[in-house]
Amino acid sequence: MSVHYTFTPDAPLTRRNTFRIAAHATWLVEIHDPGAIPEILARPEVKSQPLLVLGEGSNVLFTRDFDGAVLTFDTRGMEMLENDGETARVRATAGEDWHGLVRWTLAQGLCGLENLSLIPGTVGAAPMQNIGAYGAELSETLEIVEAYDRTCGESVRLSRAQCGFSYRQSVFKQQPERWIVTVVELCLRRNAPLKLDYAGVREELAALNLAQPTAADVSEAVCRLRRRKLPDPAVIGNAGSFFKNPVVSPNQAAQLQSEHAGLPVFNVPDGKKLSAAWLIEQCGWKGFREGDAGVSDKHALVLVNYGCATGAQIWSLAQRIRDSVQEKFGIRLEPEPRII
Template sequence: MGGYTLIENAPLVARNTMRVAARAKLLAEIRDATKLPELLDFPAIRNGRLFVLGEGSNILLTGDVDGTVLAMETRGVHVEQDGDVARIAVAAGERWDDFVRWTLGQGFAGLENLILIPGTVGAAPIQNIGAYGTEVAEFIESVEAWDLVERKVVTLDHGACAFAYRDSLFKRNPNRFIVTAVRFALPRSHALRLDYAGIREELERMGVEKPAPFHVAEAVVHLRTRKLPDPAVIGNAGSFFKNPIVAAAQGEALKREHAELVAWPGANARWKLSAAWLIEAAGFKGMREGDAGISNRHALVLVNHGKASGQELWAFAQRVIEGVQARFGVRLEPEPMIVGG
C-alpha cells in the first residue's frame, strides 16, 4: 500500500530501547503523513486503541498492545532562511540525534546541549526533551499534528503547545494528536549554556578556551557516553525518573537535614531536587532484582539486564519510588510513558 505498511501480531522488542519482548496486535509503519486519514479510517484501526511510536526510547511496555501501534517513519527537512534565524520544518520520523548533528554542521546554534538523545523529532515536543540546561521547547516555533478529534491537520504555535518541564499539551492529551512535523527557529548565534553538569570542566579537559556550539556538543557527547549506559548494550530508556519539584520550604528542610543534597532553587518558591542523588542516597544505585535494576553508572537509569518483562521493570521502578518517598518524603515520577497491555 502506498505510503504505509501493515503488520499483524508484530514483535516490538527491537522497537523499544528497554528491550521488552511485547507485541502489537497491528503495527502500521507510515512513510507519508498525507496518508494518515486513509490509514486511520480502516475499521480495525478506527475502532481500536491507537499508540504512536517513534524509536521507543521513552516508553516502558508493561504488556502486549491490544490495538494498533503507529510507527512514524516519515522523512524530510525543509529550511527557510530569515536573516540570522533559520526556520526549519522537520518530519516527525527523522532521528533526533541526526537532526541535531545536521544543524551543527549547517552552523545553527541552540540544540548542541541536546545531542545524543535517542528518539525521533516527532517525540521531542511531546516530552519537551531536555538535557544539560536546555529544553527543546525554547527553539520550537510550532508543531503540526493530525487532530484525531477534529479529524484534520492542525498547526499549534509555541504557546498552544503548553510546554512545561518534561511535559506538553501532547503528553497531557495522548489520544488526541499525532505529531507529523515540528518547526524550529534556530539562530546562527546563541549564548552557550556551559554552567550545567560539568560542561565547563569537560571543555577544559578538551583544551577549548573559546567554545563554539560544536565544541559544547562534543563535550556533552563525552559526558553522556561516560555517564549513561548504551541502549545497544543494555536495555534502558535513559533517565527514567524526573527531577522532583517541591515547595521551597520542603527543599530547605531537606537541605538542612542532608547537606549533600543536590538541589536547584527556582522560581515561584519551588526547588528542583536531583532524583539521581535521592535514589543513590536511598541505596538503589546498582541494585538488581532478576534482570531488572538501576544502573551502577547512573542512578536515574532503569535497566534491563537481559529478559526482564515490562511488568518486572515497572515493579522495580515502583520499589525505587516507594523507597525514596519513605526515606525523604518526596515522590518521584517516571519520565517515560508507561504503556500497559
C-alpha cells in the same frame, strides 16, 4: 496495501523499544506519508482500537503486549525554510532521528540544539515531553508543531504557546490519545550565546583544550559526557531517566536540606528542583540487580534490562524504588517514560 503505509499483524516490538522488552502489537502501522493518516485511522484494524504512536521507543515501558495499533513514522526530511543570515527556520519530519537533526543544524552553522545532542529518539516525539538536557529545553527553539488532531480530525499548526511546554511536559503528553505529531519547526540562530554552565560542560571543554568553543564543540562535549555517564541502550536496555526530578516548594526544600546533609537543590521558576538520582542513591538502589531487572551502576536514575527482564518486572522494581523514596524523604517520584 497502500504505498503510503504498511500494516503488519502481531508485530514484535523488541527492537522498537530501547528497554528491549519483548512485547507485541496486534497491528504495526508504518506511515510513509502523513497525508494518509485519516485513511489509516478509518481502517477497521485501527478504528475504535487502542492506538499508540511510537518513535524509537526510548521513552516507553511495555508492561504487556499492546492490544491495538501501533503507529510509527518512517518519514524523512529536514530543510531550511527561511534564512536571513542571522536566524533560520528549520523544518523536520516526525520520523527523523533527533540527534541527526542536531548534527545537521550544526553543520549548517546554526546553534541552539547543541546541548540537546545525543538524546535518543525521533523528531516527532521531541515535543511530547519537551526534551531537555544540559541546561536547555526544546521549547527554547521550537516555533511550530504540526500535528493531526484526532478530536477534530484535522491537521493543525500549533504555536509554541499553544504547546503548553514546561519541565518534561506539554499538551501532547497531557493528551497522548489526541495528537499525532507530523512535523516540527525550529527557529535557530547563527550567533546565539552558548550555554556552558551545566554539569561539567565547561570542564569537558577545558579537557578538550577548547578555550573559545563553538556550538559544535559544545555538542562534542555533551556527547562525551553523556557517553560516560549513561548506559548505552544498544548495549544494555534502558529508557534514560526513569523518574522526573521532583519540584518542591522552597520551604519543603529547606526542611529536607536540614534533615539530609548534601541534598542537591536547584532553583527553577516554579520552586526548587531536587535530584531524583540522589534520592534514589540514598535509598541504596544504585547498582541493585534482581534477575535481569536492575538500576544502573553508572546512574541511579536509570533502570536497566540486563537481558530478559519483562516490562512488569522493571515496573515492579520502579514501584519499590518509588515507595522507598517516599518513605525516606516523603517525596513521590513520578515516572518519566510512558508506562504501557
